[in-house]
Amino acid sequence: MxxxxxxxxxxxxxxxxxxxxxxxxxxxxxxxxxxxxxxxxxxxxxxxxxxxxxxxxxxxxxxxxxxxxxxxxxxxxxxxxxxxxxxxxxxxxMSKVDQHAALRAFGFDVPRTVAVVGRGLLKEKARAMALPFITKHNQGGKGLGVRRFENHGDFDDYVDGPDFEKPVDGITLLQEYVQPAAGYITRVEIVGGEFLYALTASVSAGFELCPADECVVDPDTGAGFDLCPVGDGPAGKLPEKGLFHWRRDFDYPIIDHYLDFCRLWGIGVAGFEFIETADGRLVTYDINTNTNYNSVVEGEAGRSGPAAVARHLAALARELDPDPGLRRAPAHLAPAGPTGT
Ligand SMILES: Nc1ncnc2c1ncn2[C@@H]1O[C@H](COP(=O)(O)OP(=O)(O)O)[C@@H](O)[C@H]1O
Ligand SMILES: [Mg+2]
CATH class of the missing domain: 3.40.50.20 (Rossmann fold)
Structure with missing residues (x-):
């Protein structure tokens, strides 16, 4: 193989x-x-x-x-x-701007977002944002640069102060804060063009959430803290136990839209995150193509992300190189068939 x-x-x-x-x-x-x-x-x-x-x-x-x-x-x-x-x-x-543009073009509801390049224009551009709003890094992952601001004065102090987190590619997003109606976000896991399961992540612990087992902090011991540092931002609070859970019986039509999106973009493995609002919006704000899976969620769901990924990759490998016993003999060696060809 x-x-x-x-x-x-x-x-x-x-x-x-x-x-x-x-x-x-x-x-x-x-x-x-x-x-x-x-x-x-x-x-x-x-x-x-x-x-x-x-x-x-x-x-x-x-x-x-x-x-x-x-x-x-x-x-x-x-x-x-x-x-x-x-x-x-x-x-x-690598780019939440790319994600946003692709999601919006596909018809998903996305949060109002302005990408600001460099530090100079941040304060001015933030004036046009409704309150509260959040910042995040264009090249993110694990909640980098995600902070919520209730007023423009606090934001100005942040931009001018020593706590300002410089994005690695120079691009900071100013984004509409979308209030999750039920206190959690939902992540939809897709492997090999199929829906695997959905999970919820409580927003009670802040923004820097990574479901990888290695990144989940034990609230009693703090173990795991060093692997996924929370930093010293407003999110620097230990998450409660049971932050991630399987979302049982999740069957929203948005699943098929994500699957179609994956087909269009040639995405094999991804986790899509969305927030449901009190007024019925389903706002998609993050695509994780380097997805990590959480063992608590997988225990509840009775499904395994890594196993599904491995099965998908193995199937592709078999397609490339089928079992030698099943391989067709090259044409010039093939015995003449019933038609004599
Ligand atoms: N527009 C938003 N409104 C409210 N909360 C948000 C918004 N965008 C992100 N969040 C919260 O911040 C977390 C991290 O943001 P996200 O865009 O997923 O970045 P990352 O790629 O670093 O995971 C999300 O899981 C969610 O809890
Ligand atoms: Mg995310």
Missing amino acids: SRIFVIHENAEWLPPFAEALDAEGVPWEEWCLVEGALDLDATPPEGVFYSRMSASSHTRGHTASKDYTRSVLSWLESHGRTVVNGRRVVELE
């Missing part, structure tokens, strides 16, 4: 996928793209490539990973390799 290559930059997030791929019995290896060299005259190995590049790679000191991944994916695709979450998709991962 063809080999599977997992492209990533954070070894902490790999074990559940390693286990699932091993259980699937597929040969696989990891390509950790932090530093390296790419021979553009070389031919990539045969196989199925799965990109798990993360928008927050720079927070782990891996500032070159984003562009390293862009380069490698361009090279792989130029050779016609099968890539799950490939070159186009990494742009969505």
Whole structure:
């Protein structure tokens, strides 16, 4: 069977996928793209490539990973390799502007957003935002730069003060604050063009939420804090127990819209986040193409994200290179059929 290559930059997030791929019995290896060299005259190995590049790679000191991944994916695709979450998709991962534009064009309700490049215009542009509003980094992940402001004076102080969080690509989003009617956001997990399950994340603990087991902080011990630092912003509060739960029997029509969107964009694996408002809006604000799965949620749902990903990748690998016993003999060796051809 063809080999599977997992492209990533954070070894902490790999074990559940390693286990699932091993259980699937597929040969696989990891390509950790932090530093390296790419021979553009070389031919990539045969196989199925799965990109798990993360928008927050720079927070782990891996500032070159984003562009390293862009380069490698361009090279792989130029050779016609099968890539799950490939070159186009990494742009969505890296830019909430790209996500917003794509979601809006597809007809999703999205939060009113202004992207401000640099620090100079932030205060002026914020004046046009209804209160409260939030900021977030264009290249985000794990809630980077997400803060809520109740008035413009506080925002001015933030922009001028030492706490201002500089976005890695220079782009800060000013965004409508969407009030979740029931105190949680919903995330819809999709693997291989199929709906896996939905989960809810309580908003009681602030904005910097990552469902990866490694990033969930134990409220009693604080364990896990260092892996997904909450920082010293207003979100610097430990989450309550049971922050993430399976959303039982979730069957909204928005699932099919997400699936159609994934088909259009060639997205193999993603988690879409939306907020339901009291007046009936369903506002989609985040697409995670480097999705991590939470074991509590998966226990409740009776489904496994890593297992579904591994199954999907293995199926693609089998398509590329079916079992030798099933392979058609080359035409010139084939015995003459009933028609004598
Ligand atoms: N427009 C919004 N209104 C209200 N809350 C929001 C909004 N956007 C994000 N949030 C909250 O902040 C969290 C992090 O924002 P998100 O856009 O998902 O960034 P990241 O990509 O870093 O996860 C969300 O899970 C949600 O709880
Ligand atoms: Mg998010």
